[in-house]
Amino acid sequence: MGEAASGRSGAPADRASARGMATRFVSFAFAGADLLFEVDTTGTITFAMGASSGLTEKIDRDLVGLAWTDIVHPDDHAYVGALIRSLGIGSRCGPAVVRLAILSPDGAPRPGVLSACRLPGDDERVACTLTRATAAVAATAAARKRDPESQLLQKDSFGDMVADVAAAAANLDQPVGLTMLDVPGLAALQRRLPAKVASEMIRSVGALLRAASVDGNSAGRIAEERFGVLQQDGAPTLPQNIADLTRRLDPTGAGVAVSRTDIALAFDSMAPDDAMKAIRYVVNRFAESAPGTAMPDTLSGAFETMVHDTVERMSQFAQTVQQENFDVAYQPIVDLTDRGIHHFEVLARFKNGESPFETIRFAEQVGIIEQFDLGVCLRTIRQLESPDCDSRLSLAVNISGRSIENAMFVKCLMEMIDQHRLVAKRMILEITESSELKDLSQVDRIVQDLRKRGSIVCLDDFGAGAASFQYLQALSIDYVKIDGAYVKRLGYSPRDDAMMKGIVSLCRDLHIKTIAEMIEASEQAAALRAIGVEFGQGYLFGKPSPVAQLPPATVARIARRRGSQESWG
Numbered sequence: 001m002g003e004a005a006s007g008r009s010g011a012p013a014d015r016a017s018a019r020g021m022a023t024r025f026v027s028f029a030f031a032g033a034d035l036l037f038e039v040d041t042t043g044t045i046t047f048a049m050g051a052s053s054g055l056t057e058k059i060d061r062d063l064v065g066l067a068w069t070d071i072v073h074p075d076d077h078a079y080v081g082a083l084i085r086s087l088g089i090g091s092r093c094g095p096a097v098v099r100l101a102i103l104s105p106d107g108a109p110r111p112g113v114l115s116a117c118r119l120p121g122d123d124e125r126v127a128c129t130l131t132r133a134t135a136a137v138a139a140t141a142a143a144r145k146r147d148p149e150s151q152l153l154q155k156d157s158f159g160d161m162v163a164d165v166a167a168a169a170a171n172l173d174q175p176v177g178l179t180m181l182d183v184p185g186l187a188a189l190q191r192r193l194p195a196k197v198a199s200e201m202i203r204s205v206g207a208l209l210r211a212a213s214v215d216g217n218s219a220g221r222i223a224e225e226r227f228g229v230l231q232q233d234g235a236p237t238l239p240q241n242i243a244d245l246t247r248r249l250d251p252t253g254a255g256v257a258v259s260r261t262d263i264a265l266a267f268d269s270m271a272p273d274d275a276m277k278a279i280r281y282v283v284n285r286f287a288e289s290a291p292g293t294a295m296p297d298t299l300s301g302a303f304e305t306m307v308h309d310t311v312e313r314m315s316q317f318a319q320t321v322q323q324e325n326f327d328v329a330y331q332p333i334v335d336l337t338d339r340g341i342h343h344f345e346v347l348a349r350f351k352n353g354e355s356p357f358e359t360i361r362f363a364e365q366v367g368i369i370e371q372f373d374l375g376v377c378l379r380t381i382r383q384l385e386s387p388d389c390d391s392r393l394s395l396a397v398n399i400s401g402r403s404i405e406n407a408m409f410v411k412c413l414m415e416m417i418d419q420h421r422l423v424a425k426r427m428i429l430e431i432t433e434s435s436e437l438k439d440l441s442q443v444d445r446i447v448q449d450l451r452k453r454g455s456i457v458c459l460d461d462f463g464a465g466a467a468s469f470q471y472l473q474a475l476s477i478d479y480v481k482i483d484g485a486y487v488k489r490l491g492y493s494p495r496d497d498a499m500m501k502g503i504v505s506l507c508r509d510l511h512i513k514t515i516a517e518m519i520e521a522s523e524q525a526a527a528l529r530a531i532g533v534e535f536g537q538g539y540l541f542g543k544p545s546p547v548a549q550l551p552p553a554t555v556a557r558i559a560r561r562r563g564s565q566e567s568w569g
């Protein structure tokens with residue numbers, strides 16, 4: 001700096017010092033980036049310098065004359081275009097993670113980190129830097145789920161991203177705001193337009209949102225016509241820009257209106273965990289609420305609303321349990337050698353036959369799952385006791401890890417089993433791994449108590465959680481149900497296949513029987529059988545249904561078994 005300030009004109013020493021400064025600036029530039037390039041108003045690269053390997057397939061000087069779109073993946077053209085267009089004179093954007101035209105060995109576009117700046121007095125050119133993304137950045141970018149149409153983050157990924165970035169911003173004392181946009185009529189407009197124009201429109205909406213976000217990635221599509229963006233400058237023109245875009249493309253010229261809701265993400269005195277919960281809550285609420293629903297405008301307001309909603313939901317759930325206002329579906333588990341039915345799993349159904357997953361997680365999180373699990377056990381016992389239930393049939397119920405760790409639940413379950421000893425032997429208890437078991441030796445004491453009473457115990461979703469092997473070591477059980485994720489990846493990943501084989505052989509050594517879930521294809525069933533998995537569950541053998549309904553082939557097989565007086569297992 002001193003040398004620059006003391007620069008005088010003309011003298012050779014000055015020229016030498018100017019050269020020195022130029023070298024110094026180039027060094028500074030390369031300290032922060034791998035490749036420097038300049039783009040003119042037509043989008044053509046007019047200058048390039050630096051290490052382009054890993055970022056493009058060309059050496060730097062061969063980039064001159066190409067368009068910037070040649071080095072950026074087509075999925076990100078709209079976004080980078082919007083980013084460059086949004087650059088005012090004297091302003092800077094980035095660092096932003098962008099997908100490059102060059103592909104990684106797995107065929108996915110390689111991520112790079114782009115920054116750009118338009119200097120005052122040189123507004124015809126945009127100076128850009130591109131840097132290889134670190135493995136951590138690449139992994140984070142790849143892990144976040146995107147909506148394929150808009151290239152924006154999907155709701156859950158967006159909620160997580162906003163919570164993480166807002167927490168980091170609070171630490172750095174950088175105020176950030178969450179802007180949520182409601183674009184009613186967007187889907188209808190999309191349907192009215194020719195397919196190509198419609199998809200261009202959604203992609204451009206996505207590009208505008210990403211360009212307005214703090215890092216080019218904190219923008220999400222949280223419902224079909226609702227979007228969110230984490231911004232630092234208030235994103236003052238974003239709603240208008242989206243409305244203008246739709247107007248330009250709409251043949252009627254009407255376009256769609258955009259309404260915005262803002263929430264300041266100041267953590268103030270809130271505990272960071274509460275603040276992050278409140279952020280995820282706000283994103284979900286905005287995604288699901290009716291148009292025009294008032295949204296809290298501060299995080300503490302969001303937290304209060306969340307607590308209020310949670311209490312309401314808890315009391316609704318308690319009522320559902322109390323009034324037994326839920327259904328169950330039955331899904332068969334078959335012997336993989338001959339596909340004969342071994343037993344059925346009882347799966348809860350709350351409304352419209354939908355998956356109970358969300359409700360169960362909610363009940364676990366707020367600590368009210370125990371009563372529900374007891375309710376399902378009781379209903380299952382009643383079902384097993386009913387006169388039209390085949391006495392050779394066994395039913396498996398799901399018991400949350402939370403329930404099994406609750407002394408009151410265990411006491412009630414034991415009592416129920418004692419009162420219905422005969423049928424309780426035909427009830428298999430599947431301990432789900434959705435919530436982590438803490439005191440394993442205590443859980444094992446309970447499991448052994450249950451087994452002494454004749455109950456069969458199964459560990460569900462094995463391999464999904466980090467502690468599965470620890471559980472296997474600490475708990476003596478009868479069955480392990482291997483998580484469906486392994487079945488889905490069977491044959492695609494040698495690592496997962498090896499894990500699957502390892503689990504099966506370990507269980508065999510421990511005299512534990514194995515069940516594989518989510519089997520949808522006969523090839524999967526054959527492969528699982530080949531590695532020694534004994535039982536299988538999945539759409540291939542039968543979907544969950546209100547009655548224990550069997551596919552005709554299985555019914556015939558059972559009839560033959562019954563004919564030969566064989567037991568079901």
Ligand code: C2E
Nearest residue numbers: 347348355356357360376398399400432518519520538539
């Ligand atoms: P889970 O115990 O692992 O149950 C298997 C889930 O996989 C079920 O989802 C079933 O519908 C689904 N499924 C079965 N075969 C296939 C297949 O071939 N392909 C695919 N894609 N899916 C398949 P569901 O009914 O949505 O239940 C989700 C989870 O909710 C259950 O996972 C279990 O953890 C929990 N759950 C269900 N009922 C209860 C209950 O009464 N109490 C407790 N605590 N949890 C329950």
Ligand code: MG
Nearest residue numbers: 345398430460
């Ligand atoms: Mg289960």
Ligand code: MG
Nearest residue numbers: 460461481517
């Ligand atoms: Mg499972």
